[in-house]
Amino acid sequence: FQVQETFRSSPRTFSPSPLSAYIDIGEEVERDVGAMDEWATMCEVQRAEGFQLTTEDGYDYSALTTADIPEGSPILCIPGNMIISTSSVRAELGGQEAAVDYLTRVGSGDKIGKFFVFLKIMAEYEQGDQSPYFPWLNSLPRLFFNAIAMTDFCYECLPPLVFQLARQEKVKFDNYFEALQKADCISDQMKANKAVARWAYNIATTRTQGTEEEKFLAPMADMFNHGTETEVDFSFDDDGNLYAYATKNVPAGSPLRMSYGCPTNPSQLFAKYGFLDETSPATFCKIMTITPTQQLLDIGYGFDKMLFYKDSGEVSEEVWDVLLYQALASNRDVQQAFYNAHMQGDAATKAAIHQQYSLETSTALMKHVDTFLQQLDDLQAKSAGKDYNEHPRLPLILKHNEFVRETFLRVKANLDPMVAQAQGNVYA
Numbered sequence: 001f002q003v004q005e006t007f008r009s010s011p012r013t014f015s016p017s018p019l020s021a022y023i024d025i026g027e028e029v030e031r032d033v034g035a036m037d038e039w040a041t042m043c044e045v046q047r048a049e050g051f052q053l054t055t056e057d058g059y060d061y062s063a064l065t066t067a068d069i070p071e072g073s074p075i076l077c078i079p080g081n082m083i084i085s086t087s088s089v090r091a092e093l094g095g096q097e098a099a100v101d102y103l104t105r106v107g108s109g110d111k112i113g114k115f116f117v118f119l120k121i122m123a124e125y126e127q128g129d130q131s132p133y134f135p136w137l138n139s140l141p142r143l144f145f146n147a148i149a150m151t152d153f154c155y156e157c158l159p160p161l162v163f164q165l166a167r168q169e170k171v172k173f174d175n176y177f178e179a180l181q182k183a184d185c186i187s188d189q190m191k192a193n194k195a196v197a198r199w200a201y202n203i204a205t206t207r208t209q210g211t212e213e214e215k216f217l218a219p220m221a222d223m224f225n226h227g228t229e230t231e232v233d234f235s236f237d238d239d240g241n242l243y244a245y246a247t248k249n250v251p252a253g254s255p256l257r258m259s260y261g262c263p264t265n266p267s268q269l270f271a272k273y274g275f276l277d278e279t280s281p282a283t284f285c286k287i288m289t290i291t292p293t294q295q296l297l298d299i300g301y302g303f304d305k306m307l308f309y310k311d312s313g314e315v316s317e318e319v320w321d322v323l324l325y326q327a328l329a330s331n332r333d334v335q336q337a338f339y340n341a342h343m344q345g346d347a348a349t350k351a352a353i354h355q356q357y358s359l360e361t362s363t364a365l366m367k368h369v370d371t372f373l374q375q376l377d378d379l380q381a382k383s384a385g386k387d388y389n390e391h392p393r394l395p396l397i398l399k400h401n402e403f404v405r406e407t408f409l410r411v412k413a414n415l416d417p418m419v420a421q422a423q424g425n426v427y428a
């Protein structure tokens, strides 16, 4: 690829360059996606016929195709030299041992891969319009709705799970900001700029892919939105070029989407990425008071398994199994028998124990659902009358809470007769 050396200026000098413009990251500033598109073509990004970027509001863009794309065929090819990856940044900016040691000490050792991508965004931002990435940086979003962008008041309106996830995101950012102070590839002036660091963190968080150890951020391939149903996946060739390819036949007029992670935990997607995935078929049941033991994990404790289904109000088997296992805490022999039956796939024994304790489990679940619905009502009341101009993230938070509430109400409608029947069985 011809542009190879443009992207790697090594060794880098950190005296302020004679730049004429930094990127304005003000939330109201328009993104120049058109210029990025032209730049990508100049950098030899190749795209399938029909690949297009589109936007409804000028803030959020997504990819679609206006032509049929056959399964397995490439949608985008991004030259390896454009891709910002953990290993390429390490090679360019050095090992940053002091920053890495700090992250390891504060328990963010598993976030080092992304830290290097974050560092590269800071370094390129500092180059202003002298950066070869300028058109791409200038096309990126400024307005975020995720945990890092929320105000203290927003946090007050979050239900417990999303609050906990949001707090974790904030702690990660604080750790990155501290580690940034120890990096030797960014000027002191830039290190002190928390607004830019927050923006760079949000870009790295919402647009990188890969494993925890080796992350990558590929301009243009970072334009795919998330879907429960997906059309796109990625692979690298031996030269490090990235291919986005179609995982199925995609008819003209379809969105091109990838998966950012578990589609049944919309709260996680909300805290990290700042959007509500309404295509999510189910949501985690929010039973989180338990510190899971290995046996509970074996039984099925987990965000991705303990589900309430959005449309039907059905409850996944794992929720019932976990509730039963807990209800049997004072009867260790039966608890162990239930665990053994689960591990051996003995459905008949499991069903018999479930039947025997159906009043306990359905009542426990009803109590959980009622308590959670009450919490949502309290949160809703708190936000009444607030000015959305002052709290621009509030509508999305309320939408998230309402989405969860509707699912819980459907579950409650199914549970009412179930509890009544279990009571009838016991008192008959």
Ligand SMILES: C[S@@+](CC[C@H](N)C(=O)[O-])C[C@H]1O[C@@H](n2cnc3c(N)ncnc32)[C@H](O)[C@@H]1O
Pocket (backbone or CB within 6 Å): 059, 060, 061, 062, 140, 141, 206, 207, 222, 223, 224, 225, 226, 227, 272, 273, 274, 275, 276, 277
């Ligand atoms: C990798 S970027 C995708 C491109 C992005 N939409 C853009 O305009 O640059 C990830 C961000 O896109 C948005 N996003 C992704 N999937 C979405 C979805 N299903 N619904 C709404 N927003 C979504 C979120 O703001 C997320 O943080």
